[in-house]
Amino acid sequence: MTTETSDAVAVQDLVVTRARRPVLRGLSFRMPVGSVTGLLGPSGCGKTTLIRAIVGVQRIKSGSVTVLGLPSGSAALRARLGYVTQSPSVYDDLTIRQNVRYFGAVYGVSKAAVDRTIRDVGLVEHADRLVDQLSGGQRARASLACALVAEPDLLVLDEPTVGLDPLLRRDLWDHFRGLADAGTTLLVSSHVMDEADRCDRLLLLREGRLLADQPPAELRAVTGADNLEAAFLELVLATERGETVETVTAASEVEV
Numbered sequence: 705m706t707t708e709t710s711d712a713v714a715v716q717d718l719v720v721t722r723a724r725r726p727v728l729r730g731l732s733f734r735m736p737v738g739s740v741t742g743l744l745g746p747s748g749c750g751k752t753t754l755i756r757a758i759v760g761v762q763r764i765k766s767g768s769v770t771v772l773g774l775p776s777g778s779a780a781l782r783a784r785l786g787y788v789t790q791s792p793s794v795y796d797d798l799t800i801r802q803n804v805r806y807f808g809a810v811y812g813v814s815k816a817a818v819d820r821t822i823r824d825v826g827l828v829e830h831a832d833r834l835v836d837q838l839s840g841g842q843r844a845r846a847s848l849a850c851a852l853v854a855e856p857d858l859l860v861l862d863e864p865t866v867g868l869d870p871l872l873r874r875d876l877w878d879h880f881r882g883l884a885d886a887g888t889t890l891l892v893s894s895h896v897m898d899e900a901d902r903c904d905r906l907l908l909l910r911e912g913r914l915l916a917d918q919p920p921a922e923l924r925a926v927t928g929a930d931n932l933e934a935a936f937l938e939l940v941l942a943t944e945r946g947e948t949v950e951t952v953t954a955a956s957e958v959e960v
């Protein structure tokens with residue numbers, strides 16, 4: 705597999721061990737620019753480890769991870785990459801607006817951009833409240849706003865919708881789609897399947913291996929399952945039976 709300029713991320717034969725145990729066991733895939741990729745799989749399968757490798761904070765044993773044409777972790781990527789971890793990383797003793805303004809100031813963004821971002825994550829009414837007075841879902845959205853405000857080229861979101869009600873989740877996914885349409889590439893991890901249909905491509909990870917790398921509709925078609933939960937289970941069972949299922953579609957074959 706070669707890296708193409710249309711790839712925001714290209715991962716080749718990636719192997720990662722943690723505490724001497726293999727966690728990622730030889731992954732290869734690509735994420736086209738302007739696509740939304742869902743990273744799915746059971747707890748402990750390696751999603752966060754893969755995300756860490758892409759954002760450049762994970763030591764890798766072998767293979768390569770190329771992000772926006774540069775090796776992951778390159779200093780030049782810092783301003784081009786937004787990463788929202790599972791635990792919200794915002795300052796408790798500042799308001800939402802102060803937090804977003806602070807992260808925005810690092811990249812020289814305007815006050816209007818700060819206000820727009822707060823609106824995009826549905827926090828206008830709470831903008832001047834201290835973060836330590838917010839609910840879990842509000843904190844998560846404040847953290848998301850801090851990553852969005854700099855308008856990164858690649859946005860990596862680790863379980864961004866945990867604890868959010870269905871309406872907010874729908875609004876956020878609409879926003880993610882809008883960002884992708886404008887050229888941002890998104891990687892969104894989750895261990896729930898119901899949001900996966902909003903993605904252009906899905907990476908299904910199990911025990912450090914890719915079980916599938918293709919659009920949701922194709923995944924349902926090749927497994928004969930009518931929902932992604934069932935498709936995932938069918939893939940697991942087929943793998944255990946030693947069967948081969950056609951679950952990789954080259955990124956270049958998929959229109960985004």
Ligand SMILES: Nc1ncnc2c1ncn2[C@@H]1O[C@H](COP(=O)(O)OP(=O)(O)OP(=O)(O)O)[C@@H](O)[C@H]1O
Nearest residue numbers: 722723727745746747748749750751752753754895
């Ligand atoms: N700091 C660490 N040191 C050693 N092993 C770790 C460390 N963090 C995670 N692991 C192990 O690496 C494996 C993958 O963990 P990872 O956090 O990547 O999974 P995940 O798919 O993101 O899980 P979850 O959905 O529960 O967040 C697990 O077996 C986990 O126990």
